[in-house]
Amino acid sequence: MNLPSCLSQLCRALPRRIGSTTQLILRSLSRSLVLSSQRRIPEFSSFVARTNTCGELRSSHLGQEVTLCGWIQYRRQNIFLVLRDFHGLVQVLIPQDESAASVKKILCDAPVESVVQVSGTVISRPPGQENPKMPTGEIEIKVKTAKLLNSCRKLPFEIKDFVKKTETLRLQYRYLDLRSFQMQYNLRLRSQMVMKMREYLCNLHGFVDIETPTLFKKTPGGAKEFLVPSREPGKFYSLPQSPQQFKQLLMVGGLDRYFQVARCYRDEGSRPDRQPEFTQIDIEMSFVDQTGIQRLIEGLLHCSWPSDKDPVVVPFPSMTFAEALATYGTDKPDTRFGMKIIDISDLFRNTEIGFLQDALNKPEGTIKAICVPEGTKYFKRREIDSIRKIAADHFNQEVLPIFLKVGRNWNSPVAKLIIEEQRLELTRLMEIQEEDMVLLTAGEHKKACSLLGKLRLECADLLEMRGVVLRDTSLFSFLWVVDFPLFLPKEExxxxxxxxxxxxxxxxxxxxxxxxxEPKKVRSQHYDLVLNGHEIGGGSIRIHDAELQRYILETLLKEDVKLLSHLLQALEYGAPPHGGIALGLDRLMCLITGAPSIRDVIAFPKSFRGHDLMSNAPDSVPPEELKPYHIQVSWPTDAEAEKSS
Amino acid sequence: MNLPSCLSQLCRALPRRIGSTTQLILRSLSRSLVLSSQRRIPEFSSFVARTNTCGELRSSHLGQEVTLCGWIQYRRQNIFLVLRDFHGLVQVLIPQDESAASVKKILCDAPVESVVQVSGTVISRPPGQENPKMPTGEIEIKVKTAKLLNSCRKLPFEIKDFVKKTETLRLQYRYLDLRSFQMQYNLRLRSQMVMKMREYLCNLHGFVDIETPTLFKKTPGGAKEFLVPSREPGKFYSLPQSPQQFKQLLMVGGLDRYFQVARCYRDEGSRPDRQPEFTQIDIEMSFVDQTGIQRLIEGLLHCSWPSDKDPVVVPFPSMTFAEALATYGTDKPDTRFGMKIIDISDLFRNTEIGFLQDALNKPEGTIKAICVPEGTKYFKRREIDSIRKIAADHFNQEVLPIFLKVGRNWNSPVAKLIIEEQRLELTRLMEIQEEDMVLLTAGEHKKACSLLGKLRLECADLLEMRGVVLRDTSLFSFLWVVDFPLFLPKEExxxxxxxxxxxxxxxxxxxxxxxxxEPKKVRSQHYDLVLNGHEIGGGSIRIHDAELQRYILETLLKEDVKLLSHLLQALEYGAPPHGGIALGLDRLMCLITGAPSIRDVIAFPKSFRGHDLMSNAPDSVPPEELKPYHIQVSWPTDAEAEKSS
Incomplete structure (x- = not known):
């Protein structure tokens, strides 16, 4: 029961005649409660030239004198005007009488999207003219005075959500695009969620918000770090990809619980849904284990989750990397739907089908399959060709898929070679129903799983394009993936x-x-957090033993430890056991809002080529401004320029 | 009156026999209150391998089984051990009986600053052995089990606040320096204050926390901006000095109220108390005027002010730039003490002292003075020489100071030329007392004021070195300075x-x-916030009219408007009137904590040459890593290198 409702019940239940002291205390208590409950709704009109926001006015404001500031959304026959601010829309009555001619002129002459201030009275709309679709639809404003604050010239596009604009146009006029309902909602929700995360971390769990430098030095192997020339010849800072070293050093420094909403940088050139700068919720704790971090993050997301969505269910399920690969063919499974990968190697141990036999005879050779529900109903030649193409493009011949169309008679060239017994067992194992389709492949375990994992997602997209509801868009399916291998063989x-x-x-x-x-067999204490098939965070328990860290860096990874000598040294001076995690805020917000791109949850994003289309950054710099940094441009030759373009 | 105390009074005042419903409601209310009041103390031991922090244990924990993790602060005769964590110190009893030999060995062998985990019982200290200076001084821990979590090798310096270390050593081993009480206090206070500011802005006043890019383009005249080479030949990003353009564009985008704890960059080379990256509380609002911003900021500081200091008194006093210059000789007056500048020109209109007459005859010629309380008592030859030197070093001959030692007989070569009437009037005007000293100067208004402003601070330092308490260190004297000139003549x-x-x-x-x-006469709507003589913030109402902005940029400032075309265009599309402010967080925290340098309120600061002494940044980068950015180092010739070193 919340406090204000508690109190009102208490008042009703109290004996009629109580002492005056009690009455006084009760009144004071009541005031405090009202104040503290009011405090939950921010005062949006404090300190400014309005009394109310456009969007907040209701019948309860009837008769009040209000001053509003906003943008002219549209005008109807010089009688009505709809005024907009970040909070919503309100209808303004343009005065028609002679005495208010100047007010009428202002309101009728100002172009759409001009900024005006109006003062007047909140009145009821005439009966029958209420607009139930509009939150302020029961009232309108009878204007007394009006002021044109700024006029708007003809817009490059309309500020209406149903008006489709190209993304280039939106980014070029970002300040106009930000006026849309969707961008306002996304940025405000982001701000609110981050605030609730801060409250959870700082106020509930004693975390310290610490800012770490972004002008740092290159980390070993940090090939994707932007460089910043300094005024010392040949010396460069580097913009770090994460505050990893600093957060560990803070634990050595006894800060105990650190977090930061950290700006990070990664120079990956052109990548469609990446940004050269991005934000992560960066966390590190001392004396913690894997479970501790996982419970912390579950609480964090539960606490900060938007109230207009179903609450997050905790704890999140967990899966080993090996299981994720075997079942979903990826380390970031989308667990909102089935179509799991099934190993059917045993079924075909004695098969006569040549290429299956060949596959099984190779090391780690397996036969795997997924069952696509109603696949035979929805997948025509075109879909099957597209699936086949993906398999061919991304994987080699060994793992080409086989389509088994399940109907009254299984329709597949291979089906004839499957004996009845195998068919029955397959149907049982994979819970195959009529009209399903089976995708079967044979090959090395990891490759076969990866192929089917990719085809599983492809099939889901194709089914959904056909109108099958497979993944509930209101469902948020979190998953921990754990027990990754500590090392991988280098690709090159x-x-x-x-x-x-x-x-x-x-x-x-x-x-x-x-x-x-056998270092290749070592599992790590790394954990990834996956949401609906996207990695939204990752972290680990760190090495706090200098000896072990040195052995791994020097002996196993053959790294130049000189670049990390400060970190190795720090571990020798009483470093506590510690671990942490980082959540990708842009991706998380993108999934929560259902935005098509992370650019829709960032106020001023870069284009996929890393350009700011509004201001035209990056830009040329005259040579004399490069001089203090002791650098000069190495202009590519025509041949080089041609090659790279 | 707060809620819990309200409730307890209410309970006492209520009639003894009340209905069971009331009782139930009251109990529920009480639970809610307890829960909400408990929530104010964070759970520091959630999710980790301890039950409590070292610093929180009191007599109320007697008999409890606890597990603690911390650093060995010191050991006494292998009997006691003092364990430290971020929260404080606690005494641990090393078991002496045979059966606990292994525990004893762990606790006695571990070097100081090693990390251990101990489990045991909270017991009372024997009578007479309590330590009233230690918050945990009534109890100690009877250990059952102990675990060495990490051993510490010999430290480069002791982690004790009274051990003086050079700043170079502190920065080199920053992770050890962070363990000191002072650094822990500074960083935690900073985190808490920023959190309270966020609560004030977001939760109370509906501000939206929006992250703006740091990879941007060079602003016109932004000579102090770091460059970031991009992968496009000859194109550079720039790290902005503030989010100025973005915050204005957010207002054009209808975000209404923006704030950000913003990382900013300024490349000023070597400056003793500056950092190449710094943090500002960045704020912008639509439909606001100067007063609105000022009241907002006063509320912000009042709300977030540390509870262990006297509350901030609001509203802050305000002073025009002209008045600040005339009275304190600076645009950031330290108003904690008097010694104001007095214009005594009128007194000497008909003087026979030649150089005073000369000064008055020049344009804007004035005679000014400050009265240094007890100056004749404390200022000897040495002090006067030092003051004279400052005047000579920083100002030219016209404004050399004159020392009037006020005693029974005014002791000054000039004093003889001052007639009795003038002396009496001077004494009255300046409230001169015996043993005071008067510093007098003649010259052009601004120069004379600046000189006396500088000497005023110098005299204050000298007096304080002599033990005079002039500036109360517990006093925080805020001041708005307003009505600055909009333009200044260019120096060159x-x-x-x-x-x-x-x-x-x-x-x-x-x-x-x-x-x-007469553009030189135009005052601006800029305001500075000054605290104890330091500028801690500044802001303005912005131009929202495209026409006016273009006129100022093009016609008056002769700037190349092409670089700002996006901003000028934005103003044409319905920009609301808006204004904002930015507070320098590092400087503010420095003043609040009384730290000698802003490096003491930043976790990983750069040295005054811009180096990270721990990791050795900035560092060399091999030429092949410069290649993707199409830059090469222009190594200076020996002659150039010599000149710059």
Whole structure:
């Protein structure tokens, strides 16, 4: 029961005649409660030249004298005007009598999207003219005075959500695009969620918000870090990809619980849904284990989740990396729907189908399948061709898919070679129903899983394009993925190792002995948080032992430890056990708002080529301004320029 | 009256016998209140391997089984151990009995600053052994189990506040320096204050926290902006000095109330108390005037002010720039003490002292003085020489100071030339007392004021070095300085104008007509916030009229408007009237904590040469890593290198 309702019940239940002291206290208590409950709705009109926002006016304001400021949304026959501010729309009655001619002139002459201030009285709309679709639809404003605050010239596009604009136009006139309902909603929701996260971390759990530098030095292997020339010849700062080193050093410094809404930088050139600068909720704790971080983050998301959505259910399910790969063919499974990968190798141990036999005879050879519900009903030649193309484009011949159309008679060239017994067992194992389609592949475990994982998502998209509801858009399906391998073979040289995530990740306690014998088998204490098939966060328990850190960097990863000597040294001076996580705020907001791109949850994003289309950044700089930084441009030759374009 | 105390009074005042419903409601109300009041103390031990923090244990915890994690602060005769965490110190009893030999070994062998986990019982200290100076001084921990979490090698310095370290050593081992009480206090206070500011802005007043890009383009005249090479040949981003353009564009975008704890960048080379990256509380509002912003900021500081200091008194006093200059000789007066500048020109209109007459005959010629209380008592030859030197170093001959030692006989070569009548009037005007000293100067108004303003602060320092308490260190004296001139003559070419602050500052409404006739006389709608003689913030009402903005940029300032075409265009599309402010968070925290340098309120500051002494940034980068950015280093010739070193 909340406090104000508690109090009102208390008042009703109290004996009629109570002492005057009690009455006084009760009145004071009541005032406090009203104040504290009022405080939950911010005062949007404090300190400014309005009494109310356009969007807040209701019948309860009838008769009040109000002053509003806003943009002219539209005008109807010089009689009505709809005024807009960030809070909503309100109808303004343009006065028609002679004495108010100057007010009428102002309101009728101002172009759409001009900014005006009006003062007047809140009145009821005449009976029958209420607009139930408009939150302020029961009232209108009878204007007494009006002031044109700024006029608007002809717009490059209309500020209406149903008017489709190209993204280039939207980014070029971002300040106009920001006026749309959707952008206002996205940015305000982002601000509110981050605020609730801060309250959870700072006020409930004693985290310290600490700002770490962004002018730092290049990290080993940090090939994607922007450089910042300094005034010392040949010396550069680097814009870090994350505050990883700093947050660990803060734990060594005894700060105990750190968080930061951290700006990070990554120079990946042109990538469609990436930004050169992005934001992460960055967290680190001392004396914590994997479970501790997971419970913290579940609480964080539960606490900050938008109230207009279904509450987040905690704890989140967890899955090992091996299981995610085997079942969903990816380390970030979308668990909103089934179509899981099933291993059917055993079924075909004695098959006579040649290429299945071949596959099984190879090391780690397997046969896998997914069952696409109602696939035979919805998938025609075109869909199947598109699936086949993806398989061919992304994977090699070994793992080409086989389509088994399940009907009265299984329709597939291969189907004839499947004996009745196998067919029955397959149907049972995979819960195949009539009109389903089975996608089958044979090959090395990881490759076969990856292919089917990709085709699973492709099939889901194709089914949804056909109108099948597979993934509930109001559903938010969180998942922890754990027990990643600590190392991977380097792509360019598979005999060498590289960190799966980063070299500060602690090995799984049960696998530490394997570090010195079979490092490829060591699992890590890394965890990823996945939402609806997107990785929205990742973190780990870190190495706090200098010896172990040095062994991993020097012996296993062959890194130049000189660049990290400060971190290694810090671990020797009483570093506590610690771990942390970082959540990608842009991606998270994008998923929550259902926005088509992360550019829709960022106020001033860069285009996919990394340009600011509004101001035209990056831009040329005259040579004399490069001089203090001791750099000069190496202009590419015509041949080079041609090659790169 | 707060809610819980209200409720307890209410309970006491209620009639003994009340209905069971009332009782139930009352109990529920009470629970809610307890919950909401508990929530104010964060749970510092959630999610981690301890039950409590070292610093929180009191007699109320007696008998409880606790697990603590912390650093070994010191050990006494292998009997006691003092364990430290961020929250405080607690005494741990090392078990002496045979059966606990392994625990004893762990606790006795671990070097100081090693990290341990101990479990045991909270017990009373034996009578007479309590330590009233220690918050946990009534109890100690009877240990059952102990675990060495990490050992510490010999430290480069002791983690004790009374151990003086050089700043270089502190910065090099920043992760150790952070363990000091003072650094923990500074960083935690900073986090708490910023959190309270956010609550005030977001929750109370509906501000939206919006992140703006830091990879932007060079602003006109932004000579101090760091450059970031992009992958396009010859194109550079720039790290902005403030989000000025973005916050104005957000207002054009209808965001209404924006704030951001914004990272800003300024490349000023080596400056003792500046940082290449710094943080400002950045605010912008639509439909606001100067007073609105001032009241907002007063509320912000009042709301977020540390509870261990005297509350901030609002509203803050306000002073025009002209008055600040005339009275304190500066635009950031320290109003904690008097020693104001007095214009005594009228007194000497008919003087026979030649150089005073000369000064008065020149344009804007004046005679000014300050009275240094007890100056003749405290200022000896050495002090007077130092004052004279400052005057000579910073100002030219015209404004050399004259020392009038006030004693029984005024002791000054000039004093003889001052007639009795003048002396009496001077004494009255300046409230001169015996043993005071008068510093007098003659010259052009602004120069004379500036000199005396500087000498006023110098005298205050000298007096305080002599033990005179002039500026109460617990006093926080806020002041608004307003009505700055909109333009100043350019230093290098006084016939041209430059903006006193920035070109988006709106002119004072009463002076707009002067823009077209005498622009030098136009006052601006800029305001500075000054605290104890330091500028901690500044802002203005902005120009929202495209025409006016273009006139000022093009005609008056002769700027290349192409670089700002997006902003000029934005003003044409229905820009609301707007204004804002930015507070320098580092400086503010420095003043509040009384820290000697802003480096003491920043977790990982740069040295005054802009270096990170811990990691050695900025650092060299191999030429192949410069290649993707199409830049190369222009190594200076030996002669150039010599000149710059």
């Amino acid at each position: 040289n598979p005999s060498e190792l590289e960190s799966t995530h980063h070299p500060f990740t602690a090995p799984h306690p049960n696998d530490i002995h394997l570090l010195y014998t | 070419n006084p016939s041209e104008l430059e903006s006193t602050h920035h070109p988006f500052t709106a002119p004072h409404p009463n002076d707009i007509h002067l823009l077209y006739t």
